[in-house]
Amino acid sequence: MAKQLTQAAPKFSAYAHARKVVLLDFYGDSLFEDDIPPLLSRTSVPDCIDEIWMTTREWVSEDEYRCIRLLLTAKPSLRCLIWGLPP
Numbered sequence: 001m002a003k004q005l006t007q008a009a010p011k012f013s014a015y016a017h018a019r020k021v022v023l024l025d026f027y028g029d030s031l032f033e034d035d036i037p038p039l040l041s042r043t044s045v046p047d048c049i050d051e052i053w054m055t056t057r058e059w060v061s062e063d064e065y066r067c068i069r070l071l072l073t074a075k076p077s078l079r080c081l082i083w084g085l086p087p
Contacts, residue, residue, distance in 0.1 A: 021049075021053060051073065054072050055068070
């Protein structure tokens with residue numbers, strides 16, 4: 001994951017005044033949704049990335065799901081905008 005975050009960072013260089021968001025979407029059976037937050041906490045996130053979100057699947061029936069987004073991390077200066085916390 002650190003490699004992908006590092007490779008994503010240069011893509012944001014042209015957007016100096018925008019909020020830089022990375023959306024993680026994992027497929028397969030090597031990692032599960034609950035594995036990602038602890039893994040991310042041990043990963044160095046480039047300074048230019050403001051927020052990291054992850055998709056998760058919410059099953060609505062036996063064979064159908066919908067994707068929802070979960071906020072994993074945000075810079076302290078943006079937490080007030082997202083959660084209404086003081087800066």
